[in-house]
Amino acid sequence: MARRTRLYEGKAKILYEGPEPGTLIQYFKDDATAFNAEKKAELKGKGVLNNRISEHVFTALEGIGIPTHFIRSLNMREQLVRAVEIIPIEVVVRNVAAGSMCKRLGLEEGTPLPRSIVEYYYKSDELGDPMVTEEHITAFGWAYLDEMDEIVASSLRINDFLLGLFAGVGIKLVDFKLEFGRFYVDDDMRIILADEISPDNCRLWDIKTGEKLDKDRFRRDLGGEIEAYQEVARRLGVLPSADIRELAAHPKAKQADS
Structure with a gap:
């Protein structure tokens, strides 16, 4: 090579x-x-x-x-x-209560949410990727308001599509993380999806059994990753x-x- x-x-x-x-x-x-x-x-x-x-x-x-x-x-x-140019925000879309949401809000894991919820986390290993609001994001210049509007709209479209994609193969999409970046061509800039979408950054459960088919198997020492x-x-x-x-x-x- x-x-x-x-x-x-x-x-x-x-x-x-x-x-x-x-x-x-x-x-x-x-x-x-x-x-x-x-x-x-x-x-x-x-x-x-x-x-x-x-x-x-x-x-x-x-x-x-x-x-x-x-x-x-x-x-x-x-x-x-x-x-x-990666925007330093992790966008998490949740359809079912799991992970940190259950800890923060005292919800039972697996509780269906009344609607899909979008959360934001500031990308910083040193700070432990803290949860932030759109006010933080725009105030500190991590992304502009029009960029956030585009990111949220894209995230919800992606969620709708992935819900169907995974349901079609018997998998429940519980939640997932997205990252976006600015892509430049000459003087033109677009917001585009980056990083990856895989069991590393999605919670995926078997629809019938509830078996976890994602990184939670590693987090919780379940084996069979x-x-x-x-x-x-x-x-x-x-x-x-x-x-x-x-x-x-x-x-x-x-x-x-x-």
Whole structure:
């Protein structure tokens, strides 16, 4: 593999310089973290599964007119994506009470919400990604009001689409996290969806049994994380048998940087 420049490494992904101006290569790692990286592990094959699932979802979203950073898949672990200026806000859309919402509000996990609720969190590992309001976001200049209007509208459209997509394969979309970025072409700027959509940043429950098919299996020491991710990929029809064999034979792809 030719040497290339590593630009950024996060908890679950690495970004490399892309082959063309304005592009990046997004590499999906096998690393799993929880509780602001206080809990860590390597789940062999997770990166392959998240790459496949996210590619499938982003392609489907592009099909309904949601602009994203995804350009194309390069291999089992890498995507070619557009370089964007990430807005430092995590947008969480909730359909069912779970996770931190239950702790904050004393709700029983699994309680259906009267309507989908959109929350915002400031992206800061040092501060533990604190929950913020639109007032904070606009007052501190993290995003402008018109940008927030676009982000909220896109988030709710994405939610409507994903509810149907997952329900069609017997999965309940409980909640999920989105990130958006500013994409520049000459003097034109657009807000587009970035990051990933996978069991790493979605809560996905089997509709019939309530079995968790997401990262909560790692957070709560339930075990069977990779099997759960594989089940999501299998139901979506995005994991050919050849990839399963490759996962077993070569769980970790080679990386190169300069």
